[in-house]
Amino acid sequence: MKRFLFTLVVACLALTPGASVAVAQGGELQLLLSKSMGFSLGNQIQGSFDIAVSGPADITSVTYMIDGTEMATVTQAPFRYSFSTDSYAAGQHHFSATAMTASGQTLKSNVIDVEMVTLSAGLQATTRIIGPILGILLVVIVVMVALQVLPMRRNRRRFEQGGVRNYGVAGGAICPKCGRPFARSIFGLNMFTGKLERCPYCGKWSITRSASIEALRAAEQAEVEGAQPAVREMTAEERLRQQIEESRLSR
Numbered sequence: 430m431k432r433f434l435f436t437l438v439v440a441c442l443a444l445t446p447g448a449s450v451a452v453a454q455g456g457e458l459q460l461l462l463s464k465s466m467g468f469s470l471g472n473q474i475q476g477s478f479d480i481a482v483s484g485p486a487d488i489t490s491v492t493y494m495i496d497g498t499e500m501a502t503v504t505q506a507p508f509r510y511s512f513s514t515d516s517y518a519a520g521q522h523h524f525s526a527t528a529m530t531a532s533g534q535t536l537k538s539n540v541i542d543v544e545m546v547t548l549s550a551g552l553q554a555t556t557r558i559i560g561p562i563l564g565i566l567l568v569v570i571v572v573m574v575a576l577q578v579l580p581m582r583r584n585r586r587r588f589e590q591g592g593v594r595n596y597g598v599a600g601g602a603i604c605p606k607c608g609r610p611f612a613r614s615i616f617g618l619n620m621f622t623g624k625l626e627r628c629p630y631c632g633k634w635s636i637t638r639s640a641s642i643e644a645l646r647a648a649e650q651a652e653v654e655g656a657q658p659a660v661r662e663m664t665a666e667e668r669l670r671q672q673i674e675e676s677r678l679s680r
């Protein structure tokens with residue numbers, strides 16, 4: 430369980446946009462690398478990143494370097510520079526910066542070492558973390574669905590239409606597909622807005638909510654009415670249509 434939680438935390442950190450990747454001590458000038466969009470785990474990075482420095486208030490320009498080669502010189506506060514790892518070859522790289530101050534000092538920053546990975550490698554690493562979590566979820570879903578489907582075979586048509594019934598501990602729900610009331614399974618998979626359940630009458634899956642006893646009784650009553658052949662007066666329109674049909678036939 431501890432290991433699972435740890436993995437979850439790492440996964441969240443890796444997926445959080447804007448998370449600070451590396452902050453290392455570099456004397457007066459500190460180099461900061463932060464993710465704006467992409468992947469970062471340990472010293473592996475992929476995507477869009479911001480590089481910045483923190484240092485004296487009188488900095489006038491900052492030159493950022495990758496592997497000793499200038500990336501950019503920024504002369505406006507906050508001296509931030511955005512780049513994409515796609516602009517560089519995959520593999521090991523190191524970032525550094527030099528800053529000029531108004532008082533004529535030249536400051537050198539610490540070095541940040543990274544390993545730029547390809548998009549697919551980044552996705553693979555993410556999948557390695559997310560994969561087991563999704564796997565566990567999938568197993569939970571399969572078990573919950575099985576727990577609902579298996580007893581259903583036995584319970585199918587246990588209640589005749591219109592029977593007043595007991596809905597048990599989980600209460601009853603009304604199928605949005607066929608309108609018939611059924612007992613909710615205690616194993617129903619919670620889907621935030623309701624439980625994912627299979628209607629024992631029409632066999633369709635839907636997200637159900639617990640219905641009030643009044644609504645359930647009304648649905649039972651509707652079943653009784655639905656089971657009986659409709660006996661009602663023809664409407665004026667239907668009568669007229671019938672007369673037209675008859676006059677056509679007699680012609």
Ligand SMILES: [Zn+2]
Nearest residue numbers: 604607628631
């Ligand atoms: Zn149904």
